[in-house]
Amino acid sequence: MKEILREIGMIARALDSISNIEFKEYDLTKGQYLYLVRICENPGIIQEKLAEMLKADRTTAARAIKKLEINGFIEKKNDEHNQKIKNLFPTEKGKNVFPFIKKENDHSNKVALQGFSRVEVETIFNLLQRVRKNVEVDWEFVKKGNKRNY
Template sequence: MKDILREIGMIARSLDSISNIEFKEYDLTKGQYLYLVRICENPGIILEKLSELIKVDRTTAARAIQKLEANHLIEKKADPINKKIKCLFPTEKGQNIYPLIMKEHHYSTQIAVNGLSEKEQLLLATLLHRVRKNVEVSWEHVKKGKKREY
């Protein structure tokens, strides 16, 4: 079998590295742009849901959120019903950066699929979606403290 996950990992790390360099001037490093995008797309999201969307543990997400908040890109607001729950919202500064991040995302997507037909792009997207769904099962399993059988 081909080493599919190695290829996916190299693609992800390359694009993440590019983004970290290009977004540094906006105080976005170490993948923080991912968090900002999800918060802009889901204003009022809570930390737990955000960490599930990005597929990271809560501690990692909490550190990224602290940095985004310190850089005035997002803000926490108490939930109107349960004041203990903090909802995450982009600030005006964060909202202004969002279109730039999406522009980079669309550009990177075009570079990544260069030379692929529309049909191949659709097939790739479909297959990657299935792969992600398969991996999510293990991610949820391990996240709950369980071990996988090899």
């Protein structure tokens, strides 16, 4: 069987490394920019939904969100219906950095898909969505404390 996940992992690590270097001047590190982008795209999102969206465990998400808050990129606000729930919003600083992050993402997509036809790009996208959906089943299963049979 082809080592597809190995290839996906190498691509993800390379792009993450590039982003960490390029976003250093904004004090964004270790994938925090991923959280900031999703908060900018979904103002008012709650931490649990954000972690689920990024397929991150709660502890990792809480750490990244805390750093973003400390560095002034986001703020937590009480939910108007339930005071126990904190909604996440970008601050002006976060909103100002968002276009740069988006621009970097668009550039990385363009570079990664260079030389592919529109049909090939659509095919890659659809196939990767299917891969993600397959993996999500195991992710949910293991997240609930279950063990997979190999």
